[in-house]
Amino acid sequence: MxxxxxxxxxxxxxxxxxxxxxxxxxxxxxxxxxSLRTTPEILDNPYALPIPAHxxxxxxxxxxxxxxxxxxxxxxxxxxxxLLVTLIGAMAAHCLSRYRFRANRLARMIILSGMxxxxxxxxxxxxxxxxxxxxxxxxxxxxxxxxxxxxxMTVYILEGFFAQLPQDLFDAARMDGYSDFEIFxxxxxxxxxxxxxxxxVLNFIILWNEFLYAIVLITEDDKRTLPLGIMHxxxxxxxxxxxxxxxxxISMSPxxxxxxxxxxxxxxxxxxxxxx
Amino acid sequence: MSASSxxxxxxxxxxxxxxxxxxxxxVYAGFTLYPVLRTFYNSVHLxxxxxQEFVGLRNFLDIxxxxxxxxxxxxxxATFTIVGTIADVLGGLLLALCLFVGPPxxxxxxxxxxxxxxMSYVVVGIIWVWLYDYDWGLINVILRWLGLGAFEQSWLxxxxxALWAVLVTHLWKWLGFNMIVCLAALHALPGEVLGAAExxxxxxxxxxxxxxxxxxxxxxxxxxxxxxxxxxxxxDLVWIMTGGGPLWSTETVSTYVYKRAFDWNTFDLGYPSAxxxxxxxxxxLFVAVMTRLLRSRDRLEF
Numbered sequence: 001m002x003x004x005x006x007x008x009x010x011x012x013x014x015x016x017x018x019x020x021x022x023x024x025x026x027x028x029x030x031x032x033x034x035s036l037r038t039t040p041e042i043l044d045n046p047y048a049l050p051i052p053a054h055x056x057x058x059x060x061x062x063x064x065x066x067x068x069x070x071x072x073x074x075x076x077x078x079x080x081x082x083l084l085v086t087l088i089g090a091m092a093a094h095c096l097s098r099y100r101f102r103a104n105r106l107a108r109m110i111i112l113s114g115m116x117x118x119x120x121x122x123x124x125x126x127x128x129x130x131x132x133x134x135x136x137x138x139x140x141x142x143x144x145x146x147x148x149x150x151x152x153m154t155v156y157i158l159e160g161f162f163a164q165l166p167q168d169l170f171d172a173a174r175m176d177g178y179s180d181f182e183i184f185x186x187x188x189x190x191x192x193x194x195x196x197x198x199x200x201v202l203n204f205i206i207l208w209n210e211f212l213y214a215i216v217l218i219t220e221d222d223k224r225t226l227p228l229g230i231m232h233x234x235x236x237x238x239x240x241x242x243x244x245x246x247x248x249x250i251s252m253s254p255x256x257x258x259x260x261x262x263x264x265x266x267x268x269x270x271x272x273x274x275x276x
Numbered sequence: 277m278s279a280s281s282x283x284x285x286x287x288x289x290x291x292x293x294x295x296x297x298x299x300x301x302x303v304y305a306g307f308t309l310y311p312v313l314r315t316f317y318n319s320v321h322l323x324x325x326x327x328q329e330f331v332g333l334r335n336f337l338d339i340x341x342x343x344x345x346x347x348x349x350x351x352x353x354a355t356f357t358i359v360g361t362i363a364d365v366l367g368g369l370l371l372a373l374c375l376f377v378g379p380p381x382x383x384x385x386x387x388x389x390x391x392x393x394x395m396s397y398v399v400v401g402i403i404w405v406w407l408y409d410y411d412w413g414l415i416n417v418i419l420r421w422l423g424l425g426a427f428e429q430s431w432l433x434x435x436x437x438a439l440w441a442v443l444v445t446h447l448w449k450w451l452g453f454n455m456i457v458c459l460a461a462l463h464a465l466p467g468e469v470l471g472a473a474e475x476x477x478x479x480x481x482x483x484x485x486x487x488x489x490x491x492x493x494x495x496x497x498x499x500x501x502x503x504x505x506x507x508x509x510x511x512d513l514v515w516i517m518t519g520g521g522p523l524w525s526t527e528t529v530s531t532y533v534y535k536r537a538f539d540w541n542t543f544d545l546g547y548p549s550a551x552x553x554x555x556x557x558x559x560x561l562f563v564a565v566m567t568r569l570l571r572s573r574d575r576l577e578f
Binding site: 017021025027031043091096100107111114127129147167208211230234252267271273 | 299374387516
């Protein structure tokens with residue numbers, strides 16, 4: 001064992017690994033540098049350090065380039081969708097994992113089938129449906145569409161976790177006279193908090209980055225989410241590289257914060273479905 | 277409250293069960309099931325001003341027999357999917373093996389490698405549009421610096437390279453994901469098997485092909501299927517980087533569906549719905565066949 005490991009450990013491997021690290025991390029540092037420079041500076045030399053740093057780029061981006069509006073729209077849509085899908089999903093997961101009843105299997109199959117349905121199969125008629133209900137071009141409409149897209153995955157993760165909670169806890173609670181809803185609210189949710197937290201962070205990131213549903217369901221500038229807003233800005237100011245880079249940094253910042261705080265949880269959560 | 281039929285707290289009243297499940301089922305029915313059914317309904321209709329005319333399977337016939345752009349999109353998506361899926365899984369496995377031998381700094385490195393997975397297609401796409409820029413993009417800058425200026429390209433502007441350029445970006449975004457999954461599977465392997473291979477004086481390549489890959493089979497199949505599905509439905513990255521151009525060289529089935537529905541001003545949702553139905557059925561069939569073929573063969577137990 002030691003021999004080939006020792007061989008592999010030598011310089012070529014390490015050099016390759018460092019190179020790949022630069023290739024994956026470098027572009028983000030590059031964007032960070034550009035976000036603090038003005039466009040004329042960037043066009044003069046795209047690969048220089050941000051000296052002096054123009055922090056006021058961010059103020060400009062937030063107000064003049066309307067990234068503030070897009071950011072708030074994203075925040076409203078994503079936070080409301082995440083709260084709703086967590087609550088609805090946790091209730092369903094609690095019910096499916098805890099109670100025996102005749103339609104249990106059927107209900108689980110129906111809800112989880114949402115995971116394998118391609119979005120293309122829903123998106124065109126979702127556009128029609130939201131139009132009918134007066135929800136097209138509204139943040140509420142996009143939010144409810146997001147709840148539907150994330151429901152299956154949320155139930156899947158939570159149900160797996162809730163099913164492992166010891167039955168004794170629930171028997172004891174029942175003895176103490178807890179109602180079914182109290183059991184959910186005061187036993188399942190608090191004890192299942194780690195799994196709930198994972199789904200919250202995962203759903204937040206997935207929806208914060210979401211593009212397809214947003215571009216189909218939102219066309220008004222005042223309702224655009226950040227990904228749409230940046231694309232729109234890019235369309236009309238293609239050469240303003242500095243301002244686009246600032247926008248990219250604004251859009252990445254919540255994710256960078258979450259990743260810095262919870263990198264292991266995130267890595268585990270994102271890959272949970274694929275590890276067997 | 278409880279229907280205590282000897283099942284302890286496993287039983288619950290119908291009202292309680294209904295209350296817990298109702299919100300999820302209502303959302304599912306209204307915003308997943310109903311849209312899917314309506315897409316199927318749309319796919320056999322032609323949209324007129326305010327009404328829809330039933331046209332049977334005509335949309336499907338038209339797609340299959342007289343739509344060169346559709347077939348171009350199918351070809352692009354197929355190329356992208358086949359090459360991309362294999363590269364994705366193999367690349368992820370190789371990166372995982374590199375980290376598995378435990379080089380210095382492997383923990384921070386895997387955190388950095390995973391970063392692109394978490395960033396949106398808009399962020400990743402725009403960064404790579406810049407990296408591919410003809411004048412000041414890093415790729416051409418490096419080529420010129422190395423004295424290989426003859427190879428500089430308008431990577432996204434040339435129909436011959438555009439699809440591959442998008443593919444490289446897609447790989448760059450997802451390799452970290454495959455790497456993490458393979459790494460987790462490698463760490464779950466029983467140590468004695470690798471040790472036995474060591475005693476048999478197995479070379480590292482033989483070990484990879486005869487020991488590691490067969491043992492990781494379930495994980496690799498999972499990754500193949502996930503990667504396959506993601507690439508068959510590719511929309512965001514293409515839309516952001518090239519919009520399907522130049523000359524339909526990066527048009528995928530999904531971008532074509534979007535264009536037919538919203539960019540062509542025909543206001544006909546029937547035809548694009550038919551494409552979506554056709555393609556989704558294809559994907560589901562392919563995945564079913566793939567898992568059947570790959571999974572049924574001799575299962576390794578350890």
